[in-house]
Amino acid sequence: MKKKIFIPAALHAAFFLAAATGHAQEVQDPREGWFELWHELLVDITVLGVVFATIALYLLIKYRRRHPDDVGTGKEVSTFAALSWVIIPGLIFLADDVYLGAKNFELWNVYRNVPKNAYVVEATGRMWSWGFKYPEGGGIETTNELRVPAGRPVEVKITSADVIHSLSLPYYKVKWDAQPGRSTHLWFYPKEPGEHVLTCVEYCGMMHSNMYGKVIVMPEKEFDKWVEENRPKGGSL
Amino acid sequence: MNTAEAGAVRSGLKEWIFTIDHKRVGVLYLFGSLAAFLLAGTMAMLIRTELLSPTNTITSNPTTYNVWLYFHGAAMILGFIIPSLTGFFANYYVPLMIGAKDVAFPRVNALSVWLYWVGVILALLTFVIPDPPDVMWTGYPPYSVITTGNTALYTFTVLLMGFSSIAGGVNLIATIILMRAPGMTWNKLNIFVWCTLGAFVLQLIFIPFLGNAVTLISLDKYLGTHFTTPSSGGSPLIFENIFWFYSHPAVYVMLLPGVGLIYEIVATFSRNRVFNYKGVVYGGILGSVALSGEVWAHHLYVTGNPDWLTIIITFTTLLISVPVGLLVIGLLGTLYRGSIEYRTPMLFAVGFIFLFLVGGLTGIPNAMSAIYMQLHSTYWIPGHFHYVMALSMTSAIIGGIYYVFPKLTGKMYNETLGKIGFVLLFIGFNVTFFLTMYMGVVYGMPRRFYSYEQFPEVHGIQQVTTMGSYIILLGALVVAASWIHGLIAGKRAPENPWGSRSLEWTHTQSPPPPGNFPRIPELSDDWGPYNYGKSLGATEEER
Numbered sequence: 001m002k003k004k005i006f007i008p009a010a011l012h013a014a015f016f017l018a019a020a021t022g023h024a025q026e027v028q029d030p031r032e033g034w035f036e037l038w039h040e041l042l043v044d045i046t047v048l049g050v051v052f053a054t055i056a057l058y059l060l061i062k063y064r065r066r067h068p069d070d071v072g073t074g075k076e077v078s079t080f081a082a083l084s085w086v087i088i089p090g091l092i093f094l095a096d097d098v099y100l101g102a103k104n105f106e107l108w109n110v111y112r113n114v115p116k117n118a119y120v121v122e123a124t125g126r127m128w129s130w131g132f133k134y135p136e137g138g139g140i141e142t143t144n145e146l147r148v149p150a151g152r153p154v155e156v157k158i159t160s161a162d163v164i165h166s167l168s169l170p171y172y173k174v175k176w177d178a179q180p181g182r183s184t185h186l187w188f189y190p191k192e193p194g195e196h197v198l199t200c201v202e203y204c205g206m207m208h209s210n211m212y213g214k215v216i217v218m219p220e221k222e223f224d225k226w227v228e229e230n231r232p233k234g235g236s237l
Numbered sequence: 238m239n240t241a242e243a244g245a246v247r248s249g250l251k252e253w254i255f256t257i258d259h260k261r262v263g264v265l266y267l268f269g270s271l272a273a274f275l276l277a278g279t280m281a282m283l284i285r286t287e288l289l290s291p292t293n294t295i296t297s298n299p300t301t302y303n304v305w306l307y308f309h310g311a312a313m314i315l316g317f318i319i320p321s322l323t324g325f326f327a328n329y330y331v332p333l334m335i336g337a338k339d340v341a342f343p344r345v346n347a348l349s350v351w352l353y354w355v356g357v358i359l360a361l362l363t364f365v366i367p368d369p370p371d372v373m374w375t376g377y378p379p380y381s382v383i384t385t386g387n388t389a390l391y392t393f394t395v396l397l398m399g400f401s402s403i404a405g406g407v408n409l410i411a412t413i414i415l416m417r418a419p420g421m422t423w424n425k426l427n428i429f430v431w432c433t434l435g436a437f438v439l440q441l442i443f444i445p446f447l448g449n450a451v452t453l454i455s456l457d458k459y460l461g462t463h464f465t466t467p468s469s470g471g472s473p474l475i476f477e478n479i480f481w482f483y484s485h486p487a488v489y490v491m492l493l494p495g496v497g498l499i500y501e502i503v504a505t506f507s508r509n510r511v512f513n514y515k516g517v518v519y520g521g522i523l524g525s526v527a528l529s530g531e532v533w534a535h536h537l538y539v540t541g542n543p544d545w546l547t548i549i550i551t552f553t554t555l556l557i558s559v560p561v562g563l564l565v566i567g568l569l570g571t572l573y574r575g576s577i578e579y580r581t582p583m584l585f586a587v588g589f590i591f592l593f594l595v596g597g598l599t600g601i602p603n604a605m606s607a608i609y610m611q612l613h614s615t616y617w618i619p620g621h622f623h624y625v626m627a628l629s630m631t632s633a634i635i636g637g638i639y640y641v642f643p644k645l646t647g648k649m650y651n652e653t654l655g656k657i658g659f660v661l662l663f664i665g666f667n668v669t670f671f672l673t674m675y676m677g678v679v680y681g682m683p684r685r686f687y688s689y690e691q692f693p694e695v696h697g698i699q700q701v702t703t704m705g706s707y708i709i710l711l712g713a714l715v716v717a718a719s720w721i722h723g724l725i726a727g728k729r730a731p732e733n734p735w736g737s738r739s740l741e742w743t744h745t746q747s748p749p750p751p752g753n754f755p756r757i758p759e760l761s762d763d764w765g766p767y768n769y770g771k772s773l774g775a776t777e778e779e780r
Contacts, residue, residue, distance in 0.1 A: 030610075038608060038678075045598040052565065052594055059572040060587060063507065070576035071769045072509025085570075086516040086563060093562045097555035100605060104551055107607035112544060163380040164473055166539070166614060170681025173611040177540045179474060180379060181467020184541050197691045201614035201683040203373050205380055206299045209686035 027115045027153055029189040033107045034173040040103070044096065111174065114187045118155040119148060125158070125165030125178035125200065128207035137227040144213025146198055148190055149223035155187040166202035169215055177202055190217040257343035258751050259328050264645070265350045266324030267638075269357050273316030276361075278713060280309035285669075285706040288699050291690045299687040303371040304386075306685055308363055310374035311391065314487070315398045316360060318630050320353055322494035323405060323440070326637055327433045329645070331409055333741035333749060334427045334766070336418025336758045341411035349404035356397035362390060373685065375480060376451060378465035378473045382458045389459065392451040399444045406437035418740075420760030424518075427739055427766045428504075428511055431518050432497030435526045436490045443530070447483035450476055474541055481533040489529040491626055493522060495633035496564055496593075499586045502640050503571050505737040506583035508769040512570025521567060524560030532557055538606040539613050547606050554604035561597055565590075580735070581655030585636025588663045589629050596625025599674060617677030619684050620670050628666045635662075635716055642720070643734045644747045648727030654719035661712030668705030672698050739766040 063072075077085065122133040123146070134140040134147075148154045158167055160178035168175035172188035199212035218226065256262060283305050287294045296302055328346065332339055340346050363369040371386040381388045413434050417426070453476055456462040463469035465476050504511050511517060534542055534550040568590060577583065599621040602608045612618060635658075642650050676682040676695045689695060733742045741749070744758045 030607075034607065034611060037605075038602075038611075041602055041605070041608060045601055049594055049598050052569070053591065056569055056572070056590055056594075059569060059575075060577060063572055063575045063577050065508075065576040065578045070508070072507050072575035073770065074509045074512060074571070074574040075770075076510060077513050082513050082516050085513045085566065086520040089562055089566055090520070090559050093559045094556070097552070097558060100601070101552050101555050104605040104607050105548065108547075108551075111607055111610060163383065164377055164540075168614070168681060168683065170611070170615075175539055175610060175613055179467075179541050181472070182474070182541050199683060199691055203303075203375075203377070203380070203685045205371070205384065206303065208303075209299070209683075209688045212691045 027189060028110045029191065030107065030110050030187075031171075031173050031189065033110050037103055037107050041100065044100065048096075111186075114155045114185065115153040118153040118187055120155045120157065121146060121148065123156050123158045123167055123178070124161055125167065125204075125211075126161040127163065127205055128200070128211040130167065130198065130200070130211065130213055134227070138231040140227065140230045140232065146213065146215040147223065147226060148215065148217055149220045150190055150193045150217045151220060153187055153189050155185055158184045158186065163204050164202050165200045165204050165211070167198065168201040169196065169198050171196035171215075175201055190215070193217045193219050255347070257339075257347050259332050259340045259343065259346060260749065260751075260753075262343075262346050262350045263325045263327075263329035266320050266328060266353065269350075269354055270317045270321035270325060273312045273320070273357060273360075277309050277312035277317055278710070280305045280312070282706065282710055284309060285703040287687070288689075289703050291693070291696055291699075292688045300371055300386075302687040303373075303685075304363065304369045307370050307373050307391070308360070311394065312360060313627060314374060314491075315395065316357055318491045318626065318634070319398075319402065319487070321634050322491060322498075322630065323402065323409075323433065323436055324350070324353060326429070326494060326498060326634075326641075327405070327409055327437075329641065330427075330741065331412060331430055331433055332416070333745065333753055334430050334739060335413060335416060335421055336740050336744070336754065336760070337412060337416035338752045338754065338757070340408050341416055342408045345404050345408050349401045349408065352397050352401035352404065356394050356401060359390060359397060360394045366390065375484075376454060377480075378454050378457060378476050379467075381454050382465060389455060392455045395451045396448055399448050402437075402440045403444055406440045409433060410437050410441070418758050418760060420758075420762070420764065424515065425760070425765055427497075428500035428514075428517060428522075429494065429497035431522050432493040432500075435522045436493045438526060439486045439490050439493075439529060443483040443486045446479050447487075450479040450483070453479075474537075477537055477540060478534065478542070481536045482530070485533040485536065486529040488622075488626060489525050491630050493525060495589075495630040496568075498633045498637040498640070499568065499589050500571070501739065502582045502586040502636055503568055504767045505640075505735045505739070506580060506586070507572055507575025507577045508736065509571055509573075509575035510765075510767045510769065512567050512573060514767075516563060517567035521560050521563035524563065525557070528553065528557050528560060532604075535604055535606075535609070538609045551604060551606050555601070557604075558597070558601060565594065565597070580639075581650070581652060581659060582636045582640035582735075584656060584659045585632045585639065588659060588666075589632040589636065592624055592632060592663075592666065593629040595671075596621060596623075596629055600625060602678075611681060612678060614683055614685075615677035616673045616682045616684055620672075620674030620677055623670045623673070628670060632662075638720070640735070642723060643730030644741060644749070646724060646727065647730055647747045648723055649730045649734065650719050650723030650727055654715055654722065658712050658716035658719055661708055661715060663712075665705050665708030665710075665712055669702050669709060670705075672702045672705065676702075738768050 120135060124131040130144050132142045132146050158176055158178045160180040162180060165178040166175055167178055169188060174186050174188050176184050176186040194217050196215050197212060198215045200208060253261060287296060287302055366387055368385050368387050370388055370391040371384060372381040372388055372391055376391055413430060453464040457465050463471045465471045465473045500511060531553040534546050535554040538547055602612060639650060639655055676698055680692055680694050682692050682695050730747055732747055740758060745754050
């Protein structure tokens with residue numbers, strides 16, 4: 001009798017647990033995801049590199065010419081062996097590719113789906129500065145200075161006033177092109193207050209490398225205070 | 238005129254300019270590409286020296302620096318790597334390797350090298366005209382349209398080089414298909430010949446797209462059209478897609494003949510058969526050709542291309558690792574049970590294997606759109622593509638020149654100088670470009686930056702990187718010295734100094750006379766360019 005009660009109870013517990021995590025709307029941080037995938041990838045390519053390099057070194061040392069008249073004694077491979085030497089390594093590479101591709105899309109989905117509660121800022125690249133506009137802050141505008149509240153995802157809608165630029169936030173492992181006549185976006189998750197560089201990374205002429213500024217992540221209260229102090233007079237029209 | 242009997246070969250300036258001999262056309266390509274290499278290398282040294290300090294080092298004008306960058310990129314790709322591989326080596330080797338007297342259309346061949354030289358001269362005007370192009374070799378609009386720099390010089394150089402490649406491509410493809418010696422069946426062709434065929438098929442398919450792209454920006458800039466102007470319904474994104482639809486396959490235009498040269502060198506100096514010949518040809522070479530047109534958009538992951546395209550391209554780009562992996566396996570397999578002699582060309586081939594391995598593997602992260610979020614347009618990208626194109630292919634070209642030196646000049650180079658040159662280059666390559674990649678991925682250091690005061694962390698690394706580039710310079714000077722020394726004071730080369738089994742070494746003298754062969758070779762069933770196993774003794778034709 002006890003067992004019969006236990007099973008539905010466990011199912012219920014599992015159900016509530018799942019429902020609870022679903023409600024919490026856990027926002028995944030793309031920066032953390034990037035580091036995780038990068039490290040995995042680094043192991044992947046390092047292993048491949050070490051295996052190939054070791055085989056190469058072994059062959060280069062083992063089969064060095066010992067006598068001037070020596071010739072190689074490699075044999076032509078049979079059709080079966082030839083096909084195997086194409087299909088088996090091919091499948092190994094293919095498997096690795098599919099694995100990496102699948103891992104990539106998990107993270108790509110995180111990068112491309114902006115969380116619903118994101119704080120929105122509009123960025124405009126122009127030769128040679130970044131302009132930021134804060135619609136939620138009544139239309140505050142800043143130049144080369146992106147101020148955002150800590151602990152909330154930030155979406156930057158990007159466009160360009162002249163040529164192609166690219167807004168890069170190296171600390172948050174994210175960047176996206178600013179294309180004239182087109183609106184693009186990126187988002188990042190500034191969890192801690194701090195200051196990080198933001199810069200243009202698409203060549204845009206003479207002062208391209210001077211087209212940089214800061215992303216300033218402020219504690220939420222300070223940020224709200226900054227917004228109130230700088231809100232343009234005449235309201236948010 | 239019986240060219241084969243022309244004992245005294247005329248060598249006045251007129252005979253060189255108006256030559257229709259494929260070997261001389263090849264040499265004209267070689268001189269042009271070495272000139273381009275010299276200038277592009279000079280630009281590289283200026284660029285690296287400027288980067289010694291975060292702001293003004295040797296020029297206070299960012300535009301000057303940007304022109305150096307433009308010229309370095311355009312000259313290395315369009316002036317040096319492509320023309321030396323598909324111009325010099327392809328022209329020189331293909332008829333000799335397939336047992337033909339010349340190419341199919343010798344006059345078209347002359348036209349192709351003339352167009353190339355006019356392109357080189359046009360590119361050189363960069364240093365003469367008041368507003369040189371400052372658009373980078375990618376020439377992205379709208380910047381290339383609104384700049385005061387002379388974009389026309391860029392577009393016309395590209396068009397001339399493109400027409401030259403098309404003429405060369407038609408010619409060599411026809412030669413390979415129609416002019417193989419009796420008994421030279423498809424499965425007996427040298428790997429280099431297959432690679433050349435693959436490269437030119439790519440050129441013929443994809444060059445029109447490059448011509449199209451640069452024509453769009455010319456029309457926009459000079460005739461007021463709006464193909465790339467968003468306010469009038471145009472799109473810069475269209476240009477980016479068309480540009481890379483050529484320019485990624487162009488990587489394989491360089492890679493394939495480079496790999497082909499390395500196969501020749503490795504097989505010769507291992508005195509061994511090419512491992513899994515059919516797997517290399519039909520899997521590696523033709524596989525690369527087949528996939529190379531489906532990967533362009535990985536350059537554009539963060540531009541505004543639709544997500545569905547990014548998803549497809551991520552997979553197709555990762556897939557390129559399959560044929561390229563097969564090419565590497567074929568190379569390693571060719572070493573297996575070989576008898577490896579470490580002369581200078583072989584050292585460069587060994588260097589190639591390791592540089593290409595690093596370059597290939599560091600390409601995998603570029604295929605992954607999410608990882609690319611950090612890598613795009615940082616130093617990682619030039620680091621990676623220098624490994625896979627510049628360093629690997631320059632190793633192949635320099636090694637290839639050492640390899641062909643006795644055939645080309647009839648003389649031997651100095652082995653010690655050659656080996657010193659290799660060691661310096663290999664060290665310099667790795668110091669410079671490993672650190673370049675490191676700065677890109679760890680700090681997000683962007684490329685094409687005149688100043689980098691916003692990245693104080695990389696200051697010291699930049700200086701070490703520049704020191705690395707000076708080691709490269711030193712290595713290049715030693716290599717140049719060894720060639721000049723060889724030309725002037727080199728010993729007379731034996732007919733077949735490497736003991737190769739390939740036609741160009743066994744069936745004609747060094748240097749080969751006009752018409753190449755005393756008579757067209759007839760090849761028996763058991764002949765093959767890599768048949769070392771039977772005996773090393775002279776064949777019937779060899780004296």
